Amino acid sequence: MLDTGDASYIKKLNRKILIEEIIKNRSLSRSTLARITGLNKATVSAQISGLLHENIVIEKSEGELVTRGRKPILLEINGDAGYSIGIDIDEDNINIIFTTLKGKPFHKMVLVKDSQLGQITNQLIDEINPIINKFNRIYQPIGLVGVGVGIHGIVNNKNDIIFTPNQQWSNINITEKLVEAFETTVSVDNNANFSVFAEQVYENNLADLFCITLHSGIGLGIINENKIYRGYQGFAGEIGHMIIESNGDFCACGNQGCWELYASEKILTTKLLERFPTLSLPDGIKELDQDETYHAILDDYLDYLAIGLNNVINIFNPEKIILNGSIINGNSPYISKIEDRLTSKINNYREISASRLGPDASALGGAASALKSFYGVNMINFNDYNYVKNIS
Template sequence: MNTGDASYIKQLNRRILIEEIIKNRSLSRSDLARITGLNKATVSAQVSDLIAEKIVMEKKEGESITRGRKPILLELNANGAFSIGIDIVEDYINIIFMNLKGEAFHKVRITLQDAVLEYAVDQLIVTITPLIEKFKKDYQPNGLVGISVGIHGIVNDKEEIIFTPKQKWSNINIKDRLEEALQTTVYIDNNANLSVFAEQAFDDPIADLFCITLYSGIGLGIINENKIYRGYQGFAGEIGHMVVESKGLPCSCGNTGCWELYASERALLEALEKADSPTSLQATSKVLPASENSAMAIDSYLDYLAVGINNIINIFNPEKIILNGAIINGNSPFITEIEHKLKSKINNYREIRASRLGEYSCALGGAAFVIKNFFGVNKIDYTGYEYFTSIYDV
């Protein structure tokens, strides 16, 4: 075996062990050897390196099955480093600070003072720089290991912003500016990609997963064989600009009749306003308007939503589709109605459900994506930690 082969095998074994430590939360060296099939000497050597790097820590806990000392358990060192996930929305920015165990320990929302991206980036830098310096002292020895920024628009495979339909940002590179100002690795990605990554990492660790975001526009994030599917040059997932009415409403993308003009939650709220609904359907409301006009507006909205989902199912044959929106997350009857409207005999899927992560999914996914890259693993599985149940209390 040459040196290159030995180095590759060592990295492979390290990745396998880290993935299992993350997934199982706490386990012994013997457990690791049994689960992975690696011999005890290899496990011991790798674990020693991880402990020396402050990535893994030992913990004496639990009862011994036989007489003698209690087993020494291994778990991630939560305070060994932290990451930041950022979601730049139309008029605000969501920010999540996350430790190595995937726990969101701090969150910030910035109201944007200017829609120009340059000013938004300036505001972001001013806000998070003192927080980075503060948390660096507590998360040692690695400190901040990276930042991931979600953009509501097209981001190419060079991490450049090609176009955002709402703000009209086009052909902009903010990666270099942020890396220079914050002195860390920065990833720029589409918000739907980071949202589906969060769904897999925190709630549904299947190898193939779809997430449709519905807030102001519509985006599609795809996990295929545990990887974010990006398509040619990174443009995949702009499903909101699938045409559902060939002579429909004009869209900022240049087409007419785009799906998000009829099936985004913004489109629903606009339709309800036109229907003179006596009951305002707020972002977190679980009460549906009762007027006849409102009911018709909602039914039309669900018709269009079902049309697009039908197309996605027939093109991709996904196992599971997660819908993430401020309204749909609190209205489970919407899901039932959508499924009733999927009447095609060739529709084949296992489940459609609402997101349990909500509006912070993009920022969560971004922070977790940074940690995944820091560990150098193929997949990160925080589902056993169940953080999504308390994310809004951070």
């Protein structure tokens, strides 16, 4: 006979399994849920009763008769019962996205950020709290379930901001202040970690997935066996500070020749605007297709980008790499140009692609991470919800 501890553990495990399947399948009956999970109908019924009581799940009758007799009762996540918030604090702006309990984005705002993190924290509280009060009245009875904050820098496993190269923030914890103000759970993580999580949740249901962010610097988010790989203290993925030029340009991190000094889109943008001051980015890129100077700048940039990618591929052997940058996302031919530069016979990967989530990836990942914590599950899969076309 199981003791109390074993019974409690199994009950929690069954709950996780059922919630994951309900999210993944969007809508399904109790009998289908029992069949695909392998749980007996009594267990499924007991668990669903609890989820209904908590307003996490709702029942709906199928619109059309499948067989004669009663219409089957379908279960789905009660999307409008609550919501989460994802926040991405980038170099110049703060991108904020609100999603329902089904992960559907329903409100987005962009703030021009202050320079100091303390001021930014107050700015977030002042701007977001009135909106939380508004949406708590609409998304009932659960309301706000959590907030995820993405930082472009090093964040440890305790949510402490250790260092941000661009802003020079170091050894700061903003979590407690945000928890007190928002009255919910708050997690802080590296923006690349949130970005790769969003890619898995919304676009690429893969157990092994890499996302390289190229916007203001270069970061790497790694999902390995369906878990974000963080390293010893949470610092993994800082490949923007991988040295690719011995005695190269000086970096704010303290090294010389860091990859992001040569291959971030910030660097590409700077070089393009120096040569083409009136260029509108990223859309204006297409107008330069016949310009030799543009191609010289681009070739130099892609050479450096490929050097770093070659290192990442040879070290990690990833299944899929997603590149996320404002220029590369809208210019898919860049991908083939990069792949043409990966000539090593030991390069081994399945696919490189541009992100469809774009600059919203980190904020979406923060919101999805808050949902994952709220549900207490190991995985969230919104791939079949077709949200991506409505994002941005």
